[in-house]
Amino acid sequence: MKVTVVGAGNVGATCADVLATREIANEIVLLDIKEGFAEGKALDIWQTAPINLYDSRTVGCTNDYARTADSDVVVITSGLPRKPGMSRDDLIATNAGIVKTVTENVVKHSPNAIIIVVSNPLDVMTYCAFLNANMPSSRVFGMAGVLDTARYRAFLAEELNVSPKDIQAVLMGGHGDTMVPLPRYTTVAGIPVTELIDEARLNEIIERTKFGGGEIVKLLGTSAWYAPGAAAAQMVEAVVRDQKRIFPVCAWLQGEYGMSDIYLGVPVVLGKNGIEKIIELQLNEAERALLVDSAEAVKGVMDVLDNMNANA
Numbered sequence: 001m002k003v004t005v006v007g008a009g010n011v012g013a014t015c016a017d018v019l020a021t022r023e024i025a026n027e028i029v030l031l032d033i034k035e036g037f038a039e040g041k042a043l044d045i046w047q048t049a050p051i052n053l054y055d056s057r058t059v060g061c062t063n064d065y066a067r068t069a070d071s072d073v074v075v076i077t078s079g080l081p082r083k084p085g086m087s088r089d090d091l092i093a094t095n096a097g098i099v100k101t102v103t104e105n106v107v108k109h110s111p112n113a114i115i116i117v118v119s120n121p122l123d124v125m126t127y128c129a130f131l132n133a134n135m136p137s138s139r140v141f142g143m144a145g146v147l148d149t150a151r152y153r154a155f156l157a158e159e160l161n162v163s164p165k166d167i168q169a170v171l172m173g174g175h176g177d178t179m180v181p182l183p184r185y186t187t188v189a190g191i192p193v194t195e196l197i198d199e200a201r202l203n204e205i206i207e208r209t210k211f212g213g214g215e216i217v218k219l220l221g222t223s224a225w226y227a228p229g230a231a232a233a234q235m236v237e238a239v240v241r242d243q244k245r246i247f248p249v250c251a252w253l254q255g256e257y258g259m260s261d262i263y264l265g266v267p268v269v270l271g272k273n274g275i276e277k278i279i280e281l282q283l284n285e286a287e288r289a290l291l292v293d294s295a296e297a298v299k300g301v302m303d304v305l306d307n308m309n310a311n312a
Contacts, residue, residue: 117143145265
């Protein structure tokens with residue numbers, strides 16, 4: 001089993017490290033455009049194998065996609081963070097060019113791979129990868145909800161002073177301020193969270209979750225990487241081991257939830273074929289309204305990419 005991670009920055013390297021430590025694949029290839037960068041990160045990770053007692057082999061390469069050939073899963077973390085003076089449209093244009101090139105190279109050397117996108121802006125970059133992969137949408141999807149749900153569950157565990165292992169939650173919508181955590185589908189060891197936390201406090205935790213990424217940027221001066229890297233690795237594991245895990249994933253909707261031609265976070269079953277099923281929850285009016293608002297925000301960003309392509 002072979003997994004490639006494109007982009008050896010903090011998120012990509014963390015993902016590769018988790019994949020190796022958990023022995024999710026026999027070989028993990030880390031690729032980057034910066035000379036020697038991926039090789040150095042991969043070598044450092046490999047040298048933890050005798051300490052952490054695992055066999056997965058991690059190797060790095062500089063822009064050599066031939067080295068990634070026949071990968072079973074490819075994680076794309078490439079892209080630039082938004083810089084001062086850069087508009088959202090500038091960021092989309094820059095990262096869409098990167099994701100397009102990466103996707104074309106990935107598909108050329110690993111035509112049967114499943115592609116997991118982590119690059120930001122997440123929803124539109126997943127859409128960009130899909131447009132350039134020329135493969136079923138079930139094999140091209142994005143990592144967002146796994147990370148956002150993890151933050152939500154971590155905050156709830158902290159509030160209740162309980163193990164995060166016992167908290168299950170569903171979160172839908174776009175990866176950003178319009179995400180939709182669903183308290184009605186959140187439980188603690190099977191107990192509805194609404195019986196354990198009052199509505200006002202729960203809403204505060206939901207708001208913190210929505211801006212969870214921004215909270216870390218303010219503290220660190222840069223984006224998070226431990227949780228995003230681990231979240232991507234968990235999705236890879238579900239595919240590689242055919243676990244049939246139910247995760248919130250950025251998926252291509254074709255009629256589900258009354259929406260079409262949009263990449264949006266929804267619960268799915270993840271297995272060896274990628275997205276094996278999209279689960280449609282029975283949302284109430286308030287939940288559906290929030291999801292529609294989130295979808296409109298995502299569609300607006302997707303339209304920016306479509307207009308760029310039309311004018312290219």
